[in-house]
Amino acid sequence: MTLGEHRYALTATWQGNRGTGTSGYRDYSRDVTIEVEGKPVMLASADKPFRGDPERWNPEDMLIASLSECHLLSYLHACVGAGVVVVSYIDRASGVMREDGRGGGAFTEVLLRPEVVVADASMIEAAESAHKDAHRMCFIANSVNFPVRHEASVTSR
Template sequence: MAFPHLCERTMTIHSYRTQIIWTGDQGSGTSSYDAYTRDHLIRVAGKAAIEGSSDPAFRGNPARHNPEDLFLASLASCHMLWYLHFAAVKGIVVTGYVDDAEGAMDEGSLRQPGRFTDVTLRPRVTIGAGGDVALAAALHDDAHHACFLANSVNFPVRCEPVIEISTV
Protein backbone atom coordinates (compact mmCIF):
# COMPACT_ATOMS: atom_id res chain seq x y z
CA MET A 1 0.00 0.00 0.00
CA ALA A 2 1.74 3.19 -1.20
CA PHE A 3 -0.08 5.68 1.02
CA PRO A 4 -1.13 4.02 4.28
CA HIS A 5 -1.67 7.38 5.97
CA LEU A 6 -4.27 8.23 3.32
CA CYS A 7 -6.06 4.90 3.58
CA GLU A 8 -6.51 5.28 7.33
CA ARG A 9 -8.65 8.39 6.86
CA THR A 10 -12.36 8.35 6.40
CA MET A 11 -13.73 10.09 3.34
CA THR A 12 -13.73 13.82 3.97
CA ILE A 13 -15.09 16.40 1.59
CA HIS A 14 -13.38 19.80 1.63
CA SER A 15 -15.12 22.87 0.30
CA TYR A 16 -13.42 25.94 -1.20
CA ARG A 17 -14.77 29.40 -1.96
CA THR A 18 -13.31 31.98 -4.28
CA GLN A 19 -14.78 35.31 -5.33
CA ILE A 20 -14.05 36.69 -8.79
CA ILE A 21 -14.78 40.40 -9.33
CA TRP A 22 -14.64 41.76 -12.87
CA THR A 23 -13.03 45.23 -12.90
CA GLY A 24 -12.81 45.73 -16.66
CA ASP A 25 -15.85 47.89 -17.42
CA GLN A 26 -14.54 50.85 -19.43
CA GLY A 27 -17.85 52.71 -19.29
CA SER A 28 -19.87 50.76 -21.84
CA GLY A 29 -19.63 47.24 -20.40
CA THR A 30 -19.41 44.47 -22.98
CA SER A 31 -21.01 46.51 -25.75
CA SER A 32 -18.34 45.12 -28.09
CA TYR A 33 -15.49 42.63 -27.92
CA ASP A 34 -12.85 45.34 -27.52
CA ALA A 35 -14.89 47.70 -25.31
CA TYR A 36 -13.82 46.07 -22.04
CA THR A 37 -10.72 44.71 -20.36
CA ARG A 38 -10.39 41.22 -19.00
CA ASP A 39 -9.09 42.51 -15.66
CA HIS A 40 -10.52 41.01 -12.50
CA LEU A 41 -9.69 40.36 -8.86
CA ILE A 42 -9.48 36.92 -7.33
CA ARG A 43 -10.40 36.97 -3.66
CA VAL A 44 -10.31 34.31 -1.00
CA ALA A 45 -11.44 35.35 2.48
CA GLY A 46 -8.56 36.32 4.74
CA LYS A 47 -5.94 36.32 1.95
CA ALA A 48 -4.37 38.93 -0.32
CA ALA A 49 -6.28 39.53 -3.55
CA ILE A 50 -4.71 38.39 -6.83
CA GLU A 51 -4.97 40.68 -9.84
CA GLY A 52 -6.10 38.54 -12.75
CA SER A 53 -6.73 38.96 -16.45
CA SER A 54 -6.79 36.72 -19.48
CA ASP A 55 -3.69 35.65 -21.36
CA PRO A 56 -2.37 38.46 -23.60
CA ALA A 57 -3.25 36.25 -26.60
CA PHE A 58 -6.89 36.78 -25.59
CA ARG A 59 -6.71 40.56 -25.05
CA GLY A 60 -5.49 40.19 -21.48
CA ASN A 61 -3.24 42.36 -19.38
CA PRO A 62 0.29 40.87 -19.47
CA ALA A 63 1.08 42.35 -16.03
CA ARG A 64 -1.60 40.24 -14.33
CA HIS A 65 -1.87 36.52 -13.64
CA ASN A 66 -4.12 34.59 -15.98
CA PRO A 67 -6.07 31.38 -15.32
CA GLU A 68 -3.53 29.32 -17.25
CA ASP A 69 -0.65 30.65 -15.08
CA LEU A 70 -2.61 29.88 -11.92
CA PHE A 71 -3.63 26.42 -13.14
CA LEU A 72 -0.03 25.45 -13.85
CA ALA A 73 1.13 26.94 -10.54
CA SER A 74 -1.56 24.95 -8.73
CA LEU A 75 -0.38 21.66 -10.22
CA ALA A 76 3.27 22.43 -9.46
CA SER A 77 2.66 23.58 -5.89
CA CYS A 78 0.38 20.60 -5.10
CA HIS A 79 3.14 18.25 -6.28
CA MET A 80 5.76 20.15 -4.26
CA LEU A 81 3.72 20.06 -1.05
CA TRP A 82 3.16 16.30 -1.34
CA TYR A 83 6.83 15.80 -2.17
CA LEU A 84 7.95 17.73 0.91
CA HIS A 85 5.53 15.66 3.00
CA PHE A 86 6.89 12.35 1.73
CA ALA A 87 10.49 13.57 2.10
CA ALA A 88 9.86 14.48 5.75
CA VAL A 89 8.17 11.12 6.44
CA LYS A 90 10.99 9.15 4.75
CA GLY A 91 13.86 11.10 6.36
CA ILE A 92 15.01 12.99 3.27
CA VAL A 93 16.11 16.47 4.32
CA VAL A 94 15.11 18.86 1.54
CA THR A 95 16.92 22.21 1.74
CA GLY A 96 15.84 23.65 -1.61
CA TYR A 97 13.09 23.14 -4.17
CA VAL A 98 12.57 25.08 -7.41
CA ASP A 99 10.20 23.91 -10.14
CA ASP A 100 10.30 25.40 -13.64
CA ALA A 101 6.97 23.90 -14.70
CA GLU A 102 5.66 24.14 -18.25
CA GLY A 103 2.25 23.48 -19.71
CA ALA A 104 0.91 23.22 -23.24
CA MET A 105 -2.58 24.38 -24.11
CA ASP A 106 -4.32 23.73 -27.41
CA GLU A 107 -6.61 26.66 -28.14
CA GLY A 108 -9.02 24.36 -29.91
CA SER A 109 -11.51 25.17 -32.65
CA LEU A 110 -15.23 25.73 -33.06
CA ARG A 111 -15.85 21.97 -32.89
CA GLN A 112 -13.27 21.12 -30.23
CA PRO A 113 -12.91 23.36 -27.18
CA GLY A 114 -9.44 24.36 -26.00
CA ARG A 115 -7.73 22.46 -23.23
CA PHE A 116 -4.40 21.77 -21.60
CA THR A 117 -2.78 18.79 -23.29
CA ASP A 118 0.36 18.32 -21.24
CA VAL A 119 2.18 19.61 -18.17
CA THR A 120 5.81 18.92 -17.30
CA LEU A 121 7.10 19.61 -13.83
CA ARG A 122 10.85 20.15 -13.58
CA PRO A 123 11.65 20.27 -9.88
CA ARG A 124 15.26 20.87 -8.91
CA VAL A 125 15.54 19.51 -5.37
CA THR A 126 18.49 20.01 -3.05
CA ILE A 127 18.86 17.47 -0.26
CA GLY A 128 21.18 17.40 2.73
CA ALA A 129 24.65 15.88 2.52
CA GLY A 130 24.54 12.10 2.82
CA GLY A 131 20.91 11.95 1.66
CA ASP A 132 19.62 9.07 -0.46
CA VAL A 133 19.44 10.48 -4.01
CA ALA A 134 17.58 7.45 -5.40
CA LEU A 135 14.91 7.64 -2.71
CA ALA A 136 14.64 11.41 -3.11
CA ALA A 137 13.99 10.91 -6.83
CA ALA A 138 11.49 8.07 -6.25
CA LEU A 139 9.40 10.20 -3.91
CA HIS A 140 8.31 12.27 -6.90
CA ASP A 141 6.29 9.30 -8.10
CA ASP A 142 4.57 9.07 -4.71
CA ALA A 143 3.90 12.82 -4.78
CA HIS A 144 2.43 12.57 -8.26
CA HIS A 145 0.04 9.80 -7.26
CA ALA A 146 -1.04 11.63 -4.11
CA CYS A 147 -1.50 15.09 -5.67
CA PHE A 148 -5.19 16.02 -5.57
CA LEU A 149 -4.87 18.25 -8.63
CA ALA A 150 -2.89 15.82 -10.81
CA ASN A 151 -5.60 13.26 -10.00
CA SER A 152 -8.24 15.72 -11.22
CA VAL A 153 -6.99 16.40 -14.74
CA ASN A 154 -7.45 14.43 -17.96
CA PHE A 155 -4.01 14.97 -19.48
CA PRO A 156 -0.51 13.77 -18.60
CA VAL A 157 1.41 15.52 -15.83
CA ARG A 158 5.03 14.47 -16.23
CA CYS A 159 7.80 15.00 -13.73
CA GLU A 160 11.47 15.41 -14.67
CA PRO A 161 13.20 15.90 -11.33
CA VAL A 162 16.85 16.72 -10.74
CA ILE A 163 18.22 15.86 -7.30
CA GLU A 164 21.28 17.72 -6.04
CA ILE A 165 23.21 17.17 -2.81
CA SER A 166 23.88 20.25 -0.70
CA THR A 167 27.51 21.26 -0.51
CA VAL A 168 26.96 23.41 2.56
Protein backbone atom coordinates in the same frame (compact mmCIF):
# COMPACT_ATOMS: atom_id res chain seq x y z
CA MET B 1 -19.32 18.27 5.48
CA THR B 2 -18.30 14.62 5.43
CA LEU B 3 -15.03 13.27 6.74
CA GLY B 4 -12.26 13.96 4.26
CA GLU B 5 -14.29 16.52 2.30
CA HIS B 6 -12.90 20.04 2.03
CA ARG B 7 -14.62 23.07 0.57
CA TYR B 8 -13.01 26.16 -0.90
CA ALA B 9 -14.56 29.49 -1.75
CA LEU B 10 -13.48 32.67 -3.44
CA THR B 11 -14.98 35.76 -4.99
CA ALA B 12 -14.03 36.67 -8.55
CA THR B 13 -15.10 40.20 -9.55
CA TRP B 14 -14.90 41.48 -13.11
CA GLN B 15 -13.61 45.04 -13.22
CA GLY B 16 -13.50 45.53 -16.96
CA ASN B 17 -16.60 47.58 -17.78
CA ARG B 18 -15.28 50.61 -19.65
CA GLY B 19 -18.72 52.19 -19.76
CA THR B 20 -20.41 50.08 -22.43
CA GLY B 21 -20.09 46.64 -20.84
CA THR B 22 -19.61 43.83 -23.30
CA SER B 23 -21.03 45.74 -26.26
CA GLY B 24 -18.14 44.43 -28.39
CA TYR B 25 -15.18 42.07 -28.08
CA ARG B 26 -12.70 44.98 -27.89
CA ASP B 27 -14.90 47.19 -25.70
CA TYR B 28 -14.12 45.71 -22.29
CA SER B 29 -11.04 44.75 -20.31
CA ARG B 30 -10.50 41.30 -18.89
CA ASP B 31 -9.41 42.60 -15.46
CA VAL B 32 -10.60 40.52 -12.52
CA THR B 33 -9.86 40.49 -8.81
CA ILE B 34 -9.84 37.18 -6.99
CA GLU B 35 -10.41 37.30 -3.25
CA VAL B 36 -10.18 34.62 -0.61
CA GLU B 37 -11.05 35.68 2.92
CA GLY B 38 -7.94 36.53 4.92
CA LYS B 39 -5.58 36.47 1.92
CA PRO B 40 -4.15 39.19 -0.33
CA VAL B 41 -6.25 40.07 -3.35
CA MET B 42 -4.96 38.53 -6.58
CA LEU B 43 -5.05 40.64 -9.72
CA ALA B 44 -6.06 38.49 -12.67
CA SER B 45 -6.87 38.87 -16.34
CA ALA B 46 -6.95 36.86 -19.56
CA ASP B 47 -3.69 35.87 -21.20
CA LYS B 48 -2.29 38.54 -23.54
CA PRO B 49 -3.32 36.74 -26.79
CA PHE B 50 -6.91 36.89 -25.51
CA ARG B 51 -6.81 40.67 -24.94
CA GLY B 52 -5.71 40.37 -21.31
CA ASP B 53 -3.27 42.33 -19.19
CA PRO B 54 0.08 40.48 -19.27
CA GLU B 55 1.04 41.92 -15.85
CA ARG B 56 -1.80 40.06 -14.12
CA TRP B 57 -2.20 36.35 -13.37
CA ASN B 58 -4.26 34.47 -15.96
CA PRO B 59 -6.14 31.17 -15.54
CA GLU B 60 -3.45 29.26 -17.43
CA ASP B 61 -0.72 30.60 -15.10
CA MET B 62 -2.82 29.70 -12.08
CA LEU B 63 -3.44 26.14 -13.31
CA ILE B 64 0.27 25.49 -13.78
CA ALA B 65 1.03 27.16 -10.44
CA SER B 66 -1.55 24.94 -8.72
CA LEU B 67 -0.03 21.78 -10.18
CA SER B 68 3.51 22.89 -9.32
CA GLU B 69 2.73 23.86 -5.74
CA CYS B 70 0.60 20.79 -5.10
CA HIS B 71 3.42 18.54 -6.28
CA LEU B 72 5.95 20.48 -4.20
CA LEU B 73 3.89 20.18 -1.00
CA SER B 74 3.06 16.51 -1.65
CA TYR B 75 6.72 15.85 -2.39
CA LEU B 76 7.92 17.42 0.87
CA HIS B 77 5.41 15.24 2.74
CA ALA B 78 6.59 12.11 0.88
CA CYS B 79 10.19 12.95 1.68
CA VAL B 80 9.51 13.27 5.39
CA GLY B 81 7.93 9.81 5.33
CA ALA B 82 10.95 8.42 3.45
CA GLY B 83 13.50 10.01 5.80
CA VAL B 84 14.76 12.39 3.11
CA VAL B 85 15.84 15.87 4.21
CA VAL B 86 15.13 18.38 1.45
CA VAL B 87 17.14 21.59 1.77
CA SER B 88 16.15 23.25 -1.51
CA TYR B 89 13.41 22.85 -4.13
CA ILE B 90 12.73 24.92 -7.23
CA ASP B 91 10.41 24.01 -10.08
CA ARG B 92 10.52 25.51 -13.56
CA ALA B 93 7.11 24.28 -14.70
CA SER B 94 5.53 24.75 -18.11
CA GLY B 95 2.38 23.73 -19.91
CA VAL B 96 0.94 23.43 -23.39
CA MET B 97 -2.58 24.57 -24.23
CA ARG B 98 -4.03 24.08 -27.70
CA GLU B 99 -6.89 26.08 -29.11
CA ASP B 100 -9.49 23.96 -30.88
CA GLY B 101 -10.46 26.48 -33.59
CA ARG B 102 -14.00 26.75 -32.22
CA GLY B 103 -13.28 29.34 -29.51
CA GLY B 104 -12.16 26.81 -26.90
CA GLY B 105 -9.22 24.60 -26.19
CA ALA B 106 -7.54 22.50 -23.56
CA PHE B 107 -4.22 21.83 -21.92
CA THR B 108 -2.48 18.85 -23.49
CA GLU B 109 0.20 18.50 -20.81
CA VAL B 110 2.07 20.17 -17.98
CA LEU B 111 5.72 19.47 -17.34
CA LEU B 112 7.15 19.94 -13.85
CA ARG B 113 10.93 20.27 -13.63
CA PRO B 114 11.74 20.16 -9.92
CA GLU B 115 15.37 20.70 -8.97
CA VAL B 116 15.79 19.23 -5.51
CA VAL B 117 18.77 19.39 -3.19
CA VAL B 118 18.90 16.92 -0.31
CA ALA B 119 21.07 16.97 2.79
CA ASP B 120 23.12 13.87 1.95
CA ALA B 121 24.01 11.84 -1.17
CA SER B 122 22.67 8.70 0.52
CA MET B 123 19.16 10.21 0.23
CA ILE B 124 19.15 10.74 -3.54
CA GLU B 125 17.55 7.44 -4.56
CA ALA B 126 14.71 7.80 -2.04
CA ALA B 127 14.29 11.44 -3.03
CA GLU B 128 13.92 10.48 -6.69
CA SER B 129 11.37 7.81 -5.80
CA ALA B 130 9.36 10.26 -3.67
CA HIS B 131 8.25 12.08 -6.84
CA LYS B 132 6.07 9.09 -7.75
CA ASP B 133 4.45 9.19 -4.32
CA ALA B 134 3.96 12.95 -4.59
CA HIS B 135 2.26 12.59 -7.96
CA ARG B 136 -0.08 9.95 -6.55
CA MET B 137 -0.92 12.20 -3.55
CA CYS B 138 -1.38 15.49 -5.43
CA PHE B 139 -5.06 16.44 -5.37
CA ILE B 140 -4.70 18.84 -8.28
CA ALA B 141 -2.86 16.41 -10.59
CA ASN B 142 -5.52 13.82 -9.80
CA SER B 143 -8.21 16.31 -10.88
CA VAL B 144 -7.04 17.13 -14.40
CA ASN B 145 -7.61 15.15 -17.59
CA PHE B 146 -4.20 15.68 -19.19
CA PRO B 147 -0.76 14.29 -18.38
CA VAL B 148 1.32 15.96 -15.69
CA ARG B 149 4.86 14.84 -16.41
CA HIS B 150 7.98 15.18 -14.26
CA GLU B 151 11.60 15.73 -15.22
CA ALA B 152 13.12 15.95 -11.78
CA SER B 153 16.72 16.25 -10.77
CA VAL B 154 18.01 15.49 -7.31
CA THR B 155 21.45 16.39 -6.02
CA SER B 156 23.00 16.62 -2.59
CA ARG B 157 24.80 19.53 -1.01
